[in-house]
Amino acid sequence: MKRIWVCLIVLCLFIMPAFSNGQNDSEDGPVTLKILTDMNPDDDMNVDPVTALTEELTGFNLVFDKLPDDPTQRTQKLNLLLAAGDDYDLIRLSSIGVAKELIPKGFFYELDDLLAEFGTNILANTSKEWFEPVTLDGKTYAVPIKRTQAASIAGSMYRKDIFDKYNLSQPTTPQEFKDALIVIRDGEGYTPFTGASGFPVIDTVSSAFGICNNAWYDVNGQLVPRVKMPGFVDYLTFMSDLTKEGLFDPEFAANTDQMVQTKVASGRVAVSFWAWWWWSANGAVRQNDGAEMAYMKPLLSDEGEGIAWLWGTTPEWATVIPKSSKKPEEAIKFLDALSDKDTFTKIFLGEEGVHYNKEDGMLMATPQYTAEKGNSWIMLMTSNDNLQLAYQQIGQSGEDENQDVLRTYQGMKDAADSVAVADPTVSLPPPEINGTYGASLGSLERDFILSVISGVKDISEYDAFIKQWNKEGGTELVDAWNNIYSSSK
Amino acid sequence: MKNMNRNSRKISPFSLINTLVLLIICTLFLIPFFHLLAKSLSGAYPVIRGEVGLWPKDFQLDSYINVIGNRQFRNSFLSSTFLATVGTFISVLLTIMVAYPLSKPYFKGRKIILYAFVISWLLTPSIVPVFFLIKNLGLMNNLFSVILVNVIYTFNMLIVKTYFEGMPESLSEAAQIEGASNLRIFFTIIAPLAKPVIATITIYSVFGYWNSYFFPMLFISKPHLRPIQVYIYELVYAAMGSTSGNISDVASKNVSSIPDVVRSTSVFVSIVPVMMIYPFAQKHFVKGMLIGSVKG
Numbered sequence: 173m174k175r176i177w178v179c180l181i182v183l184c185l186f187i188m189p190a191f192s193n194g195q196n197d198s199e200d201g202p203v204t205l206k207i208l209t210d211m212n213p214d215d216d217m218n219v220d221p222v223t224a225l226t227e228e229l230t231g232f233n234l235v236f237d238k239l240p241d242d243p244t245q246r247t248q249k250l251n252l253l254l255a256a257g258d259d260y261d262l263i264r265l266s267s268i269g270v271a272k273e274l275i276p277k278g279f280f281y282e283l284d285d286l287l288a289e290f291g292t293n294i295l296a297n298t299s300k301e302w303f304e305p306v307t308l309d310g311k312t313y314a315v316p317i318k319r320t321q322a323a324s325i326a327g328s329m330y331r332k333d334i335f336d337k338y339n340l341s342q343p344t345t346p347q348e349f350k351d352a353l354i355v356i357r358d359g360e361g362y363t364p365f366t367g368a369s370g371f372p373v374i375d376t377v378s379s380a381f382g383i384c385n386n387a388w389y390d391v392n393g394q395l396v397p398r399v400k401m402p403g404f405v406d407y408l409t410f411m412s413d414l415t416k417e418g419l420f421d422p423e424f425a426a427n428t429d430q431m432v433q434t435k436v437a438s439g440r441v442a443v444s445f446w447a448w449w450w451w452s453a454n455g456a457v458r459q460n461d462g463a464e465m466a467y468m469k470p471l472l473s474d475e476g477e478g479i480a481w482l483w484g485t486t487p488e489w490a491t492v493i494p495k496s497s498k499k500p501e502e503a504i505k506f507l508d509a510l511s512d513k514d515t516f517t518k519i520f521l522g523e524e525g526v527h528y529n530k531e532d533g534m535l536m537a538t539p540q541y542t543a544e545k546g547n548s549w550i551m552l553m554t555s556n557d558n559l560q561l562a563y564q565q566i567g568q569s570g571e572d573e574n575q576d577v578l579r580t581y582q583g584m585k586d587a588a589d590s591v592a593v594a595d596p597t598v599s600l601p602p603p604e605i606n607g608t609y610g611a612s613l614g615s616l617e618r619d620f621i622l623s624v625i626s627g628v629k630d631i632s633e634y635d636a637f638i639k640q641w642n643k644e645g646g647t648e649l650v651d652a653w654n655n656i657y658s659s660s661k
Numbered sequence: 662m663k664n665m666n667r668n669s670r671k672i673s674p675f676s677l678i679n680t681l682v683l684l685i686i687c688t689l690f691l692i693p694f695f696h697l698l699a700k701s702l703s704g705a706y707p708v709i710r711g712e713v714g715l716w717p718k719d720f721q722l723d724s725y726i727n728v729i730g731n732r733q734f735r736n737s738f739l740s741s742t743f744l745a746t747v748g749t750f751i752s753v754l755l756t757i758m759v760a761y762p763l764s765k766p767y768f769k770g771r772k773i774i775l776y777a778f779v780i781s782w783l784l785t786p787s788i789v790p791v792f793f794l795i796k797n798l799g800l801m802n803n804l805f806s807v808i809l810v811n812v813i814y815t816f817n818m819l820i821v822k823t824y825f826e827g828m829p830e831s832l833s834e835a836a837q838i839e840g841a842s843n844l845r846i847f848f849t850i851i852a853p854l855a856k857p858v859i860a861t862i863t864i865y866s867v868f869g870y871w872n873s874y875f876f877p878m879l880f881i882s883k884p885h886l887r888p889i890q891v892y893i894y895e896l897v898y899a900a901m902g903s904t905s906g907n908i909s910d911v912a913s914k915n916v917s918s919i920p921d922v923v924r925s926t927s928v929f930v931s932i933v934p935v936m937m938i939y940p941f942a943q944k945h946f947v948k949g950m951l952i953g954s955v956k957g
Contacts, residue, residue: 208882215733216884237802237882241895249879252789256796434711456709 202233203502208253209264209550210239210246217550226519226551230509232502236550243267254279257496261503264491264553268305268316271490272601275306275313280492282311286504291315293511294504297556302487305599315507316487318555320564324480324588325581326385328376329436329446331457332466334362346380346410346471353419356442365414366421367445368432372621373398373407374445375480379470379591381407385481386595387614388653395596395657397650399617399641405634411625425626439463448584451576467583470591482592486599491553511554520548520563528566534578535562537570546570600660603652609645616641700925701725708921724926734927736885737892740804742934744870744877744888748808752866753859760818761847764825782815788879795880806880807873807888814869817862824858825851857945864942871935889931896924 209217217223217236227234237260239246247270253260254274265271274280287295294315306314335341335352338359343349353364367374375384381403383389389396398404414420421427421435433453436444439460446467457463472478493503509515522528527541549567571577602610620637623629695715700708704719712718728734762768763775791810800806828851836846852859874890881887 215731216736218884219732236884238884238887239882240878240891241898245878248788252792252879253882256793258796258801433709437706437710438712439710453709456706459706459710 202227202231203499204233204235205261205499205503205506206235206237206259207262207264207553208237208239208250208258208260210241210250210266215547217547220547220550221544222519222548222551226510229515229518230506232506232509243270246270250274254494254496258494259496259498260494261497261499262491262507262553263494264317264489266489268487268490271306271314271492273607274492275308276601276604279494280313281495281497281500282313283315283493283504284312286493286500287312287315290501290504291508293508293513294554297511297513297516297558298554299557301599302555305486305601306490308601314490314492315554317489317491317552318487318557318560319489319549319552320484321561321585322482322484322592322594323581323585324375324592325448325483325584326371326375326481327446327470327584327588328374328443328468329465329583330443330468331441332464333462334442335466342466342469344469344472345474346377349377349471350414350419353414353443354417357417357419361440362442363421363435363440364419365443366427366432366435366441367424368427368429369425369622370429371445371447372618372625374411375588376445376468376470377411378403378407379478379480379588380473381410382473382477382479383407384479384593386479386593388595388597390596393658393661395650395653397646399620399638399646400650405631408621408624408634409631412627412631415625415627420625422626425622425628443468446580446584448577448580451572451580454576454580455572455574465583467580467587469587472591478591480588480592482589482594485594487555489552507554510551511556513556513559516556516559519551520545521559521566528569534569535565536575537566541566542570596657597653600653600656603649603656605645605648605652609649613641613644613646613649616644697925697929701922701929703922705922708925724922725930728923728926728930733884733887733892734889734930737887737889738931740877740881740886741871741889741931743804744807744873745867745934748804748811748870749863749866751808752812752814752870753863756813756818756862757821757852757855757859758847759813760821761825761851763818764822778813778815778818792879801880802883802886804881804886804888807876808870810876811869811873814865817865821855821858821862824855828854860942860945864938864945867938868935893928893931896927 217238218234223234223236226232239249250263250270251274254277283291298316298318302316302318303312306312306316330342334356338352338355340352340355343352356362356364371385373383373385378384383398383401383403387398389398389401391401411420415422415424421441423431427435429447429450432444433450433456435441436446437453437456437459439457454465457465470478470480491507493500497503510519521535522541522545524530526538527545528535528537530536565578568578568581569575616637620629624631624633692715696713699713699715699717701724702717702720702722703713704721707713707718759778763771765771795801795806795810798806798809800809832850832854833846836850841849872890873888874894877888877891878894881891
């Protein structure tokens with residue numbers, strides 16, 4: 173009997189320290205910063221070589237904790253941690269949208285004074301405009317992180333070999349596109365065109381109708397939601413006709429990203445929506461005999477106009493200092509050290525000839541880069557505008573041996589950049605009621621688009637849909653956004 | 662006559678159909694399992710192209726070497742093993758020690774304590790107070806937080822209590838006359854006799870801790886302490902892509918994508934322990950349901 177108790181107590185004493193979270197600052201040693209990030213490579217960043225290098229170069233001790241990847245759970249946990257006043261010194265958020273939502277709640281330090289005193293490198297290396305999205309009432313609450321150039325990155329790809337086989341050239345208008353799809357349909361059993369339900373608006377086609385992945389459009393200085401753009405109905409009519417005539421995948425509404433990649437990779441599809449982060453499927457597509465992927469230019473209207481989603485015109489990520497941190501000065505000093513040109517180069521780019529080589533004006537990563545700095549993006553808690561493009565090129569080229577990331581990104585960008593337009597609301601602070609109505613209106617729109625395109629609903633139900641959209645908060649949301657938009661000018 | 666009966670039972674169309682139907686249902690359950698196994702043993706390209714059904718294509722074992730060699734996977738596996746062993750030990754010990762006095766009609770305040778258990782079981786508190794409790798106890802980033810929140814599952818406790826109630830009172834009375842203390846009676850007489858029910862709740866507890874996701878997700882932020890289910894969910898989540906609806910969020914993610922093969926392998930390895938325990942534990946699962954259902 174006694175033995176059980178003794179065993180139990182010994183077991184607890186033995187195990188407790190191994191699983192406790194004691195991280196004590198020693199009196200004289202380097203300052204320890206507790207960092208919470210919401211992105212993690214498939215490994216523990218506390219033991220990554222990049223972390224060791226950063227600690228050596230900046231003189232800070234870094235301890236990383238991780239938030240869940242799932243956005244709902246991430247927000248839930250982050251809110252709880254912030255409300256509980258957990259002692260994190262820095263929080264790196266891989267969605268500036270989350271930062272924008274949390275700033276008004278007063279969880280974070282106002283950084284202007286700290287930046288002026290300790291943040292010379294950050295201020296010198298970050299464009300003033302990048303601070304706009306994280307500014308509230310003239311005060312800065314986060315250090316923005318710009319990761320990539322602005323580019324149009326969610327277009328469509330087509331199988332060049334299939335097009336060549338039927339002597340088709342790249343279509344430029346919806347009619348030409350439809351004609352090409354008819355030829356393919358009547359050919360050897362390919363699915364002419366497919367898309368993913370997560371992207372109900374396919375930029376490549378909708379471009380000709382004046383809409384794209386952007387939710388808002390500037391029409392004569394007024395913000396207009398996509399559902400009220402004149403091209404909305406025309407786009408849906410065109411797409412539902414494609415479905416009716418067997419030119420568009422009837423399973424569209426049920427297609428997940430993964431399913432689309434599988435369909436294209438199996439060689440059965442001629443044209444498909446494609447996102448640049450789907451690069452890992454590119455290699456599988458090429459396994460089909462002679463398969464060659466090309467990226468389609470957005471279709472143009474009869475007047476020769478088009479539009480595509482321009483992504484990345486604002487910083488993608490942000491770093492904040494929660495008010496519960498006891499070392500805000502040290503935290504800013506660390507970010508400032510990270511933004512320094514030499515340190516940034518050593519951590520994120522490495523040495524020419526060792527970590528990267530110059531090829532055709534592009535910086536290409538070597539295998540050593542992948543081994544030593546493959547996870548360097550976990551340390552990206554501030555950015556350096558002058559080195560950003562270099563980092564992007566090296567990072568993308570180092571992702572995979574076939575350079576599919578780089579090729580897909582460039583292909584998408586080259587195909588649509590000429591007509592790409594940023595969402596006018598992207599750098600504005602969202603109105604408060606956006607939290608209440610934004611998501612539900614978004615899914616209402618998505619459901620309507622999917623049901624019309626897949627033939628469940630008829631486009632004649634548009635008026636009823638708009639009525640419902642207005643009733644469920646649409647009218648108020650349009651007014652609220654327009655107030656913010658007009659006051660921002 | 663007896664022989665005839667036995668013969669007719671052998672070829673009874675009812676049992677034939679029964680067996681067939683059960684076999685079909687069994688196959689239906691096994692198909693996804695074999696599909697996962699086949700994917701984990703196949704090359705990356707056939708998997709993306711959707712060519713792998715129940716038999717691997719471009720057979721390889723590298724994914725297993727990589728997954729088992731992955732530090733994060735090993736750490737997560739260890740965390741879950743810790744939860745399933747230490748957690749179960751503590752949980753079972755506390756459950757039976759709570760159930761025993763509650764099974765004694767002469768124990769004062771028995772009803773109130775019992776109601777307290779049942780009410781807290783039926784009206785699960787929201788996560789906010791639980792989160793703050795764990796935080797104030799200083800148990801964040803400590804695996805004991807996960808053990809603690811599920812340490813006594815009232816349903817299990819009631820099963821054990823009912824089992825104890827079915828045991829003859831004379832057993833403990835006899836020991837009492839011999840001069841044994843309550844603890845001694847419990848550990849040397851009652852607990853050994855309750856082995857079947859202890860086995861049942863042990864199994865529930867092992868699987869419960871092994872499969873726990875929500876509380877570890879909430880309480881554990883240290884990458885190396887994340888239990889296996891949290892790790893696996895993140896691998897699987899990475900593949901779900903834009904289904905969450907926020908396109909900008911997806912686009913700003915890092916481009917690192919984890920191949921389906923690695924994902925399948927990780928999932929498969931994580932269910933191996935459960936698969937190994939299950940055949941031995943299965944009879945207790947069935948027994949557990951019946952224990953206490955009839956009071957003698």
